[in-house]
Amino acid sequence: MKEICMRAAGLLASAAMSTFGGWVAFQFGLPLAWLIGSALVCAGLSLSLGAPTVPRRLYRGGQVVVGVSVGLTVDASVFDRIGLHLYLVPLIAGISILLGRAMVPLLVRAGNIDRSTAFFALVPAGISEMADLAQTKGADTGVVTTLHAARVFLVVCILPVVIYHLGDPVLLAAGRPQGVWDLPLLLALAAGTASAVAGNWLGLPSAFIVGSMVGVAALSAVGALSASEPTPLLAAAQVILGLSLGARFRRATVRRLPRALTAGMAVLVLNGLVMAMVGLSLAAMFGLDPSTMLLSSATGGTAEMVLTAQAVAVDAALVALYQVMRGLGGNLMAGRIHAWTVTGPDCSRRNP
Template sequence: MTPRAGLRLSGGLVSAALVGIAFHLLGLPLAWIFGSMLGSAVYANCVPGIGRTHLIRRAGQLLIGSSVASVLDVATIRDVAGYLPAMVAAAVASNAVGVLLALPLARLAGVDRLSALLAALPAGMSEMASLAADLGARADFVMVAHSLRVVLVVLTVPVLIGLDRSGAPLPAGPAGGSVEALVACLLLGSLLAYGASRMNLLNPWIIMPMSVGVALVLAGFQLAAMPSPLLAAAQIAIGFSLGTRLKREDLTRLPRATLAGLAASLALVAAMMVLAAFVMPGLTGLGFSSLALAMAPGGLGEMIATAKALGLASALVASFQFVRSFMTNLLAPLIILKLVGRDRGS
């Protein structure tokens, strides 16, 4: 990275942090995420060439993953594991809705079926955009559609949770714990995440510190809670990375595709919220507040950060989100071959 590029990137991060601080001082909900997202979006559209923000996003994800591990104990791990059938059912349902939306999305956006399918499936933006590039689909459209969906989820789902009065969140986790164990989780998780990223494994910068934390807890070590300033920094990093995706030129260059992607995102979010409100509580015994974030088709890091900010069951949210993302990436090649493989001669 050149000094000028580093200066532009630093300026964007400072802008995001300042707006996040302002939102926090005003007492606004989700201040660190919303504020940093707004600050970085404005900065990225005023200062061209901000560059790649992946290192900042990864740092935020490492902190978020470690913070989830810090609220775990053996009982919590056992309780969360008991919801695995519900996690699989939610993942299958969200993928089914995504498949149903693919054809109307292709017609509304004026893109091919493969691009629409990759844009509608509820997986991570980077994974689906990379797959689109590998298969010759519209990677730009896929990136815009996924970015809009994550922003839509971050903006709307907390509002729905605020209107809900049923179902208290699960316990936040045990008090006390070892600072040394938390540091070990963060450092070892970083090393494993780097190695996993070289092998293109799924969401390593969140999953690996969480996995290390689970191993430490099962081995008898209790992690200390993540300090509030580090949690705020993690949320700023996540919001900053999300805001830099909202480039005016991308949205105006693909106006029809942008509107179609927004409509499809609304439909997917609405379908999952209906399931979270009326179906899953009866199957799991969980309240809507926890299920809404657990089933929302947003990014793994964004949903965990939102759960932490709202004081909800971040371990449960992380587990639901990971299972859905993992299953979507696992099923995507099979879905592509079944639905569009013949059209593309593969």
């Protein structure tokens, strides 16, 4: 009981300080301020004092809020906007997965880690899914989890600022109608939660954001549901996601393998630059919105990229489609690609 109380107290203290960090970032006018500020503070706390334990249900609740928020913006015109994106979605997903595999030898040499750890650290898929799969394959789950968290962290901190300066997007607070706490909102949250639980039961990747988004979008697109989430609710969801992201940085792992993590950060930055070039090149080739394609090609987390899209007034539904396909492809193919190219009979000779 004493241990449980101590954990709860630590979580509350971390949440309070992370919320303050989000508020400070908001005062400076940063895009996605509540998430970035809370993630920075929580990461600092995790590396200095120890990571708080963020309950899974709390994190999933934040994901549901984000999924519902996107679902409520969907109308029948979303099908008209897909067009060419229907072909680019699998293309970008494939490129991001193959790029991660291609950079494995670079991380192995620079970070002095084994191939399996480097591989699972670079697959652009869910953090929890890759950590679990890495454990079954004998990889270092501490490195895998930390580098995946760093991947999302880097994208979240850099892309919103870059996109905001590409043009003159409207920030969330100014460009989104102020929601109200009413019955339609409660119905939307209930529908999103039910869809998320169903998606999780069916094994849908990132089920609590994807399931809630799909379920509410289906109702919104036919006009059966109309609501808008209040800004404080979205801010709270950002803080929860930032808290969870920052808590993934473990002091013990950083101290144990500083070279691997330093090299990994450099490889992740290179990976992000290449994917940004892919997104911008496709935007130029087909006359698409550069900001949309930057977020669509970015290898951040689904929830984080959707929030970023909303924050800078980019089509969040399209971004979600790209991110879900990338995550789904990574989750489904990681084990197979690992077996074919990392632990196959001739891999010691072909794959340094």
